[in-house]
Amino acid sequence: MECTIRWVPDAGMAMVAETGSGHLLTMDGAPDGGGRNLAPRPMETLLAGAGGCTAYDVVLILKRGRHDVTDCRLKLEAERAPSDPKVFTRIHMHFVVSGRNLPEAAVARAIALSHEKYCSATVMLGKTAEISTSHEIVAV
Template identity: 45%
Template sequence: MKITIQRLNNDVHMEAVNEDGVSVNMDGTPDIGGKNLGFRPMQMLLAAAGGCSTIDIIGILKKQRQELDDIRVEITGERISLGDYTEFKTIHLHYILTGKLDKKKVERAIDLSLNKYCSVTKTLEKTATVTSSFEIED
């Protein structure tokens, strides 16, 4: 796996490009010279956790023959200061699913993702408490 990051301006706006040529912009907050032109790196971590687990959940629900029409996830993170840096203390993922879904199967899919398959949340749980909740909309 390889990511290349290129600075795009004289401040801290950057573009990250993966091996497939797909890119994402990153930037900092205005107080450090950023212009809010992209995700901040810590936001990228939360997005990665949500994306990784959602991919797992979609695949698991397909295997369970569940009729998933849509899924979105709202991720919140609380950071703590540890001297010169901060890290996530808590991360909460709230999944909102629509479709003809069995609540127990959704619960199982989320559990399997967060506790077995999702490499991002498994990495983040070394420093943060990762929790989840879900709702099924009609």
């Protein structure tokens, strides 16, 4: 896996990442740090990536179990250390999984498997942050 980051000087502190798969991602800083608030902060992008990674796992695990999942939403709330390096110290993930006849045990198991085994991003962030999860199921 690779990624190339390029600073965009005309945009203050904006950065453009080109991923190994050829996609572009723009990041920016807060105005008090020289940014112009034109895009997500790098740490927001890191948190979003972890959320995407674990939500992907949960949907895939449920689909492979032949469960009729129709939607998955994930709200992440994170706290960071007060001083540099301001690593994540706590992350809470609340899943809202929708579908037809989704068993509680299957949803809980999918979240646990992602959190404990499959999601590289959350396993890595778990080295500095206490990660907790909760979920609710919405029948459709």
